[in-house]
Amino acid sequence: MQSSNFQLTPIEPKRGWKAGAAVIGLLSVGAGVGVNFFLNPPTSTADASGSTGTQTVTGDTISYRYGEIQLEITTTGGQIKSITEKVATASPGYDTAFPYLHDDAIAAQGTSFANLSGATFSSEAYREALASAISKLQ
Template sequence: MHALKKNRPLRRVTLAAAGTVTGVVLLLSLKPHTPPAVAQASSPSGQSQSQSQSSGSSPGGSSGGSSGGTKSTGTRTVTGDTVQTRWGPVQVRVTVRNGVITEVTAVACPQENPKDREINSYAIPQLRREALAAQSAQIDSVSGATYTSDGYRQSLQSALDSAGL
């Protein structure tokens, strides 16, 4: 006679319970991913004019001049540090005109796969709008793009520091 026939219902319950316990133990033994720490690339503190001009075209076509130690006159384009996130590098370029942030451009953001491109296609414009509205790096993260938001914020802050804001 077969082991799981109706004349021995206790055996069937015992096997079901043992299978359930085994499944729970296997699930609990899996280790969750630990997110890596966000590492910021070290660079010299004056990563501004010369690098932003050499790294491609600048928005608006002008990189303008700075008036030395004054932060409130002239137009200045500054590129922030490259921040390595879990999904890839994030880097921001800021244009400051007379002490006001007039343009924020993402120079680098994760683009390795279609999901990265999809997430960043809505996250980067939203982060840009918030930065322009706040006139600082104190902006909210975009839901679903936390790592990119954190990298954007850090790179934006380093660019603002280099611009003297």
């Protein structure tokens, strides 16, 4: 059985890009609202004490491997109340970060099977494939 032609590419850890993009996104608004991001990650009560009242600000659009992301944050009384994805052209598929399945796919390759599923075979392709197989008979 042939091995796969596909290249293995390392998987980024789950939510890795999101955290990274969140960091960058927040940094980009950090100057405006005085977020000291590194000392106060947004999952805790982040310090946006430089701001007063309720503010909503939008970060720059950040490009990353599978698309773009832009975050909007709302602060009230110096605390981040919400973080919203304004732009996330990343497939939510990557968002959910399913593992790539090359190893499982390759491990299953050597197993015998009765039917082949593929993009709808045309009868012409089927005939050609059949003719090709027949021509290789010893």
